[in-house]
Amino acid sequence: MPNTKSQTPVLHARAARPALAAPACRKASAEQVQDGADTSVANRKSQISTCDGQSLKRALHAAGRWLERHAAVVNAINVFPVPDGDTGTNMLLTMNAALAEIERSPDDSVSDVAQAAAHGALMGARGNSGVILSQILRGFAHSLDGETILSPRAFALAAQEAHETAFRGVINRVPGTILDVAREAARAAQEAATRTEDIVEVLTEVVETAKATNILTQEQNPVLKEAGVVDAGGQGLVYILEGVLRYLQGESVEIDTEMEAVVDLKSTLGVGEEGYGYDVQFLIKGEALNVDEIRKTIDTMGESTLVVGDATTVKVHVHVHDPGVPLSYGVSQGVISDVVVENMEEQYQEFVMSRARETVATEEVTNIATVCVVPGDGLRRVFESLGASAIVRGGQTMNPSTQEILNAIESVDAEDVLVLPNNSNVVLAARQARDLSSKHVIVVPTKTIPQGISALLAFNYQADAETNADRMARAASEIQTVEVTRAVRSTQINGIEVTEGDVIGLFNDQLVAAGQDYTTVVLDVLSQVAVEDYEIATIYFGQDATQEEAEALADQITQTYPDLEIEVHEGGQAHYRYILSLE
Amino acid sequence: MPPVKIVVDSTADLPPDVTADLDITVIPCLIRFGDQTFREGVDMSRAEFFARLQTDPHFPGTAAPAPGVFEETYRRLAAETDAVVSIHLSPQYSGIFNAARLGAEAVADSLRVVLVDAGQISLGMGLITMVVAEAARDGASLQEILDLLDDLKPRTHLFATLNTLDNLRRGGRVSGLVARVGNLLHIKPILHVHQGQILLHDRVRSWERAQWHLVETVRTMAPFERVMLIHTQRPEAAQALGQALADLLPPHTYTFEVGTTIGIHVGIGAAGVAFIQAR
The missing domain is CATH 3.30.70 (Alpha-Beta Plaits)
Known part of the structure; x- marks a missing residue:
């Protein structure tokens, strides 16, 4: 491409070329380039108004070090597009690859330095943000082809091409990213370049604009807004531009004077x-x-x-x-x-x-709601973690009314509603609620809490309501439930004598054991079951039991059935001291 | 006319002898433990990697190969062929496809590179790549290969049971799916990958039952043209699946291990099946 830009008149440095400073101490990791002796700007106070290849080289090194100082912050705010906390690291590794290539390059005109940086970044780009950075440097270098001096005008044109190249480099563009920062930075550069011949003034404008633009990303991208952060890639670009400016202004990138906010964020x-x-x-x-x-x-x-x-x-x-x-x-x-x-x-x-939790990825959505009747806060959390849309409090001795179930059915934002009563005494009320509702309601007649959990687990996000109801009913039938409580009256059931106050054990809602102590009764119930057919027992301890007691019970069961895997969860239910599932 | 060359990224998880045999060019993804970066399958073996995954205090990061690496590879292939079919992970899950796109654009003047979204991950992608590479070896034209891909993709499925949700959670790529699995009970999710979607097929609390569900589902999808049994550091589980499906397995059913990049995201102890349904 013919290049005429190098004929643009430029003012030369208004201060002497920066004095070479002593090499600064810096951590060098396997990935990091060796510092050239002339890359430190720690002691330099002078300021320059245009930039030759040598200065561009040092400015880019300064940008790399400034980014390095802030990489952890950039990582910390990385929630988009993938909340994996490595945007800062990836941009830094990409930048370091660019700097290493500059060091390998024998020539140091502006054009050569920019080309080397672009090539290094292209070969070493990491992650989405690194790829975008590599494209920024590529556009920048392409525009500066043949240039010897980085004049304000050349910088402005290069910034524009940098943005355009980066823009083309991204397939799925959304508002509120590094691309917005690159675009506005380029615009600011062009405006400033028409007013001044001083590269420092141009960069000052660019950095201000970049910062302001990146703050806006939080409002533009719902994922960022939810997490309460600005765009990580955009912030990385801000640090790079700021590093360049600091070099041009003769400010240090080694001793941080603006770390207050950053330190605060980091300690958080x-x-x-x-x-x-x-x-x-x-x-x-x-x-x-x-x-x-x-x-x-x-x-x-x-x-x-x-x-x-x-x-x-x-x-x-x-x-x-x-x-x-x-x-x-x-x-x-x-x-x-x-x-x-x-x-x-x-x-x-x-x-x-926790910030990323609400992120909705590009996955399937369902429009079927589940309403679950659940006693106790611990069990409520279990059901919620499995995706229950609404919880109605209730269970043994505290059965919810038809109205309460109906209210929950009406409250959920779906036309198809599956109701899990999770107690044999609630099934009828759930069916009445179904008949009263104008929605398409199916009652999956789960009779115990473990059946409800098993049914909810079987919910399939791709299937329709009928299919799900069948799957869930089948899953409920595959699980075994053990419940232990105290008898409220003396009686004889299934040939077992029960005195009021005795501990009684129920297996799938049938009384099968009675005794004086919870552990004995649980083991008695299990002795009547083919435990070896099951892999996992889960103990949900009620509001009257403690975690320690439940774990002691788990130890007792393990001694008798060493192959059974046992999980203990707080159920918080009243009435039943322990609910156990076998699956 | 020179044969079409097949390029794939290392997330296809094909072992080196297979890729060498079928002349498949593999571009390695990057694995990062703290400050150290490794190219998948080049700088670190799977065994070393999985040992380190369990001991290293850093949770490893993964990164797509740089656009320049694609560009370099395509340029090298331009000396041998006019056309490359480059098969990669869906862009919605990774930057690999975009990096490949940038590499392909850079060589557009000297080589035709057709980028293909595999719509699959790991050995689901590996299976498709193998079939296509066999066709290329047998002299299929570019158009024939692209038609074959269109035919294969809807018939290709991957089902796998994960032993742990931790890796998927920390990897951050399918947070919606992870949220649906539920985090309080130790649930084994069964994932189904088809046509670019990673779906939560089932949530099961015990490994044995999960495998039974998986086999039950897979059996309903027979007959099969090709099958691969897959696992992360759990060959006995893949073997058990093979036994449960023995009557349905076509000849040349291989058992392969999932590689490091995908392994980071699915965790150790996963097992499943990738297959192409018969026409």
Whole structure:
């Protein structure tokens, strides 16, 4: 392509070429390029108004280091399109591949540096954001072909082509992404280039616009809005542009003066520069504690250090990879207490996933609702986790009314409704509710909680209501239910003498055992079942039992049936101390 | 006319002897543990990978091959052929397809590259790729290969039971599906992959019952033209499926292991069946 842009008149540096600074200390990982001796700008205070190949090279290095400083933040806000928390890492690896190629390239005109960066990024692009970054650099380089000086006008044209190339590089474009940031940055560059011949002024405008545009992404993309974050790729591009500007302005990218907001975000997320580790907090109590000395020592162990206190009590907070290190040190200084150790990776993952939970992917949707009658908060959570659309509270001795079930049927946003009564005494009320409703309602006559869980598990998002009702009824029939409670009156059933207050065991709603103690009765019921035919027993303990008691029961069952896998869940139901399922 | 060349990315999970035999060019995806990056099937064996998956504190990341790697590969093939059929994972699940598209555009002046969304993952894609590569070896034209793909895709299914939901959850790619499985009970989801959709076919609480459900479903879809038994570090489960389906298996039914990129997302201990239904 013929190139005439290099004839554009440009002003030359209004300050002397930047003095070469000493190489800065920086972590070098396997992926990172070797720092050239001239890439640090830590000590440079001068400012330049145009940019030759050497300066472009250093500016891109500065951009890489600035992105590196903020990669963890970019990772943390990565919820779109895939909430896997690696946008910062991917952009950084892509940028590092570009920088490594620049180092390998023998020539350093603006054109050569840009070409090398583009080639390196193209070969080393990682992830969606990395691919887009590679396309930005490709367009940028293509436009700068033959240029020796990066004038404001050349930059503006290159920014425009960078955006256009990146735009073409994405198949499924949605509003509120790095593409918007690239587009607006290019527009700002063009506007600024008509007003000034100073590349620093142009970049200043570009960075301001890029930041403002990326803030808007949160409003444009519903996934970002839901998660309360800006676009991660867009933010990565902001850091890259900002790094370039910082270099041109003679500001450091090594010593961070604008980290306040970032530090705040990072401590919220528990994401450190070194990746994830442990957040350790404790108090040291003693006599004549040396706060300064402790602070100094703790500071060498990790980051985000906070050490405050006096001669008798010192509060320590630090992020480390091995919590044993600061804790052992604390013990050497005095008596430690109030120890809190948190795994920051777990917190971080939970944070990202909780933000991403509502993300609706491109998957099948159903318009069939399920209404489930459930006693107890624990069981409610189980049913909700399995996708129950509405829960009606109720069960043994607290049967819900027809009206309550009908209200739930009417409340769900679907015309097809499947009702799971989960108790033999609720089936009738559910059928009455069905007859009263104008919706298409099918009652799947589940008689116990385990049957209901089994039925709900069998719900198929692709099938219609009738098919689902059949599947669910069949699934309910495949599960065995054991319930234990206390007899409310003396009686004789199935040849078993029951005295009021006895523990009684029911197998699929039939009384089969009675005794004085819960564990004995449960084992008695199981002895009447071919337990070896089943793989998993699940114990849902009621509101009168504790987790420990349920686990002790599980241990007892394991001793008798070592092949049976046992899960314990809080059911929170009244009346039944334990509900067990066998499947 | 030189034969059409078949390119696929490493998520097709075909073993190296098969790809070498059928002259299939495989472009490796990238696996990242912390700061270290590996090319799938090139820098790290599956055994090493799965051992590390269980011990490394970092949950690995996966990334598509760079557009430049596709471009380079296509350029190399341009010396041998006029046409390439490049088969990849659906763009809705991965950036691989887009990277391939950018690579193909860069070589458009010297080579015809037809990109195909396999509508499948792992060995579902591998199966389609094998059949197409056999046709290419036997001299099928580009158009014949594309027609064959149109014919194969609707007939190709993959069913698999996952042993754990953790990997799918952490991988973040099918969060809607993951949310539907439910997180309180230790549920084994049975996934069904067909025509680009990854569907939750069933949710079952015990492995044995899940496999029984899977076999029951698969049996209703017989007869089969091709079948592959697949697993992640659980050959005995694939073998058990083979026994349960023995009367329906066509000749040349292989048992293959799912590779590292897909393995990260489905986790260890998964097993299933990929098949092409008979016409």
